[in-house]
Amino acid sequence: MDAQRLKENFAQVAQHGDAVALFFYSDLFLRNPQLRNMFPVGMSHQRDRLLAALGRIVSQVDNLHDLVPFVQQLGRDHRKFGVEALHYPEVGASLVTTLRYFSGRAWTEELARDWTDAYNLVAKVMLDAAQEDAATHPSWWNAQVVAHERRRFDLAVMRVLPDRPFAYQPGQAVSLEVPARLRMWRYYSPANAPRPDNTLDLHVQLIDGGPVSPVLVRSLNVGDWIKLGPPVGTMTLDERPGRDVLLIGGSTGLAPLKAILEQIAARPNPPRVHLFFGARYIDGLYDLEDLQKRSAGAPWLTVIPVVSDHDPGPAAEHGTLADVIGRFGQWQNHDAYVCGSPGMTDATVGRLLQFGLSQDRIRIDKYADA
Missing domain, CATH: 3.40.50.80 (Nucleotide-binding domain of ferredoxin-NADP reductase (FNR) module)
Structure with missing residues (x-):
């Protein structure tokens, strides 16, 4: 696998912008229409995430020390979407088809092998991490809103109580989904260190045009239920003394x-x-x-x-x-x-x-x- 060749090819493909992700998902859903229900109705945010993740993976393809933890987290995080082992080959086939299409005459057999090898490696790391995580953690947590306070017209502070222990490190973020916006997961950081009562405080500001934040700020009430995904992120405290x-x-x-x-x-x-x-x-x-x-x-x-x-x-x-x-x-x-x-x-x-x-x-x- 030639890392530099992958980087150069992805840079060429990425010049086509949103059309790349649009082609990928169109191909994926045409081949596998049963997968469409795993995604939100509006796909613009999802397309942005795809390109961002691909860009990060390719940029670090020759830096496994930083890349592997990120890919492992992707594998754990995708459990909440219902992703299973049988889905990985389907995604890989559509990804290679997309890259071939946007590469045009630059596509070669060597590139095909490089991308196939790279994807298979990423898929294995993701799947191994997901399977290991499944042995000790649920795919998601149900959490009930136990307090909700509007601090401004566009900002709320809420407290939620997960239905089972939820371990995280201060500084990390958790994804959440509300019933009114199914499959539209958004990330928020708990504003407290872990507590004995297992509650989390979340600070939410309304985002113009955002599909989820208006529900969290304006429509959510005490007693409502949401879903929480696993914690992610590395902005955690360096515990070394004297700093x-x-x-x-x-x-x-x-x-x-x-x-x-x-x-x-x-x-x-x-x-x-x-x-x-x-x-x-x-x-x-x-x-x-x-x-x-x-x-x-x-x-x-x-x-x-x-x-x-x-x-x-x-x-x-x-x-x-x-x-x-x-x-x-x-x-x-x-x-x-x-x-x-x-x-x-x-x-x-x-x-x-x-x-x-x-x-x-x-x-x-x-x-x-x-």
Whole structure:
């Protein structure tokens, strides 16, 4: 298998954009019409996910250290869709057909063998991980809404109780499905460290045009049931001692950072922690009261609210998160955790790198990419 040949071929195919995923799913459903019911009615989000996953796999095809954990997670996560071993060859056949079609005259027997070998390897890793996970975990958890509070017209904080133990690490995300939007799974990060009562807090902001967030914010009630998928993500706390911590969250990007904060607070000797919580307007700092209560009883914790789109006066710092962190010190010796929109995350990470913080001490989660 020639990794460079795969990368060059995928770069050529990817130039056709959404047409690639559209062709793939059309071919898959024509060959296997019984599979259509496993997917949502609207396929645009699903097509985006396909191209993103393929791009990541191909870009790391010669870096198994990083690729294998990602592919294993894909295998575990696909259990909630009802994917079984018999589906993998069907998907592989449609994938190779799609690649051949968009490669045109560049397609060769060598490329066919490379892609077949690569797909078979990925499929084996996914299937092995799924089968191992099935021995100890369900495909999904049913969870009941036990609290639901609207903090703004477009933002809600909810608490759910899974029907059986749900293990995760602070900073990870979980996918969820609501009955009103079947097969439209979306990722949200629990805003708390694991609790003895097994409940999870979720912070949800309404996304314009989003099919799931309006249901979660406006229509969900206490007593309703949702489904939870297995936890995913690597923005988890580095437990090595002697490392101060910098937490930077935009809007509901606060949620995983709040879970990490709870994990830190449980230590016998917590490190110094600076938490920057940002929003466009002052009412977007929806959880500031709770954060300030926590900091009042924790001398190791400093909370800095930030507002970007108008001057909040003494209530918060004014500016973007990327700008404000530069006014509050040097961060070279900190571990940084950043979560928010892609634009905010990229700008903030860029600023941290300018300050001299090394890339390996920065962990990120772009919630809009969930």
